[in-house]
Amino acid sequence: MSKVEEFEELRPLLFSIAYRILGSVGEAEDAVQETWLRFDGSSTRPASAKAFLSAAVTRISIDVLRSARVRREEYVGPWFPEPLLSDPYQDPAQAVELADSVSMAALLLERLSPLERAVFVLREVFAFEFGEVAAAVGRSEAACRQLLVRARRHMEAGRPRFEADRQERHELATRFFDALKSGDVDGLRDLLAADVQLVGDGGGKAPQLAKAVMGAQNVARVLGTVYPLMSRIDVTFEPHEVNGQPGAIFRDRDGKVLHTLALDVLDGQIQTIRTVINPDKLGHLGPVADAWAVDREVKQARRRMN
The missing domain is CATH 3.10.450.50 (Nuclear Transport Factor 2; Chain: A,)
Structure with a gap:
């Protein structure tokens, strides 16, 4: 499989990760495009395209979110995520979790730090192993476990789960x-x-x-x-x-x-x-x-x- 084919196969997942971290369709699409440039420009072929690309889009999204938070402090009135009509990443086994994690209420939880949000998205939403999460965010597995604990605490305290079918x-x-x-x-x-x-x-x-x-x-x-x-x-x-x-x-x-x-x-x-x-x-x-x-x-x- 060519690099282009590998990337296109994983594009829906990459966009879904980036959007859940950033809450912006445009910024998520830009993060995915930057991820492609890094993948295409790498001189060696990674053993796992999914691991490489997921880590790259996560790091890019964290950096973008850190700068975006400064801009959002000056935003006029309430800031809401850009509305998303359909999630390109479809996994019937995770349908409820995926829908809940992309809700306005979930994306508006500003008490999560960029790292906490990234760890939560990778582990809780997309079920990445802790080793993969650690590699993506550049922290130890132990640190990622602590970040996830804090993120879960914020999520549980800050919003309801939409349990209605x-x-x-x-x-x-x-x-x-x-x-x-x-x-x-x-x-x-x-x-x-x-x-x-x-x-x-x-x-x-x-x-x-x-x-x-x-x-x-x-x-x-x-x-x-x-x-x-x-x-x-x-x-x-x-x-x-x-x-x-x-x-x-x-x-x-x-x-x-x-x-x-x-x-x-x-x-x-x-x-x-x-x-x-x-x-x-x-x-x-x-x-x-x-x-x-x-x-x-x-x-x-x-x-x-x-």
Whole structure:
């Protein structure tokens, strides 16, 4: 097998590792490309292409994350990962773990250091042996075990595990989007946890909520008021899994991507609703809508109704 063939066979795994460390589609793709350049430029053929490439993409991703964290401290408003619609690495035996590890909640756990995140991803998500993990991150096996213990502790303390089965989540999401489409505030409220949060990521480059909306009644009222206005100007949405969780892609009248929405579901209720409207994070999904223009039209529609 040629180097190109070996690399292409492992590309889905490499992207999936990089994305889980970085939370950025673009940065993950760049890390994979840099990994190829290192692999192609190496004068010797490694005994294991998987070990070499996994280690390379992990080290590159750690370095990128360290610099990215500085930029994220200056980010305008909440920072969310770039929405991922489908994970290229498919392993039916790990379907639940893979979906859970790519959720917005998992990727937002900033308390993990870059090394802790890398060790967690390699060992807990992709089941690498500790020797492989140690080689990838440049630490001893004992150190990696300690990093994993800390990472697990943070993960368990910082987020819920989404234990609802896929069918239950799908049915709840279907009811949510039906209620959203009809502007049914009471129907929306019944699906939301009492302390639900609605949070948006515009990055200062698109209209977004001034602050998170808290509480079932407030969130239901906002959603039940805004979407009917959006539908009046031909904004549509298509339910779609986003980062392994129920969600949707919203589009303007020309079919351009306006924003994504993802639902965190736990105990039969929606706990968190996250929207990503920053145009810089949507380009990989297709042509991006002018969110400011849509916002102006929504405001005009509201004035006409009043």
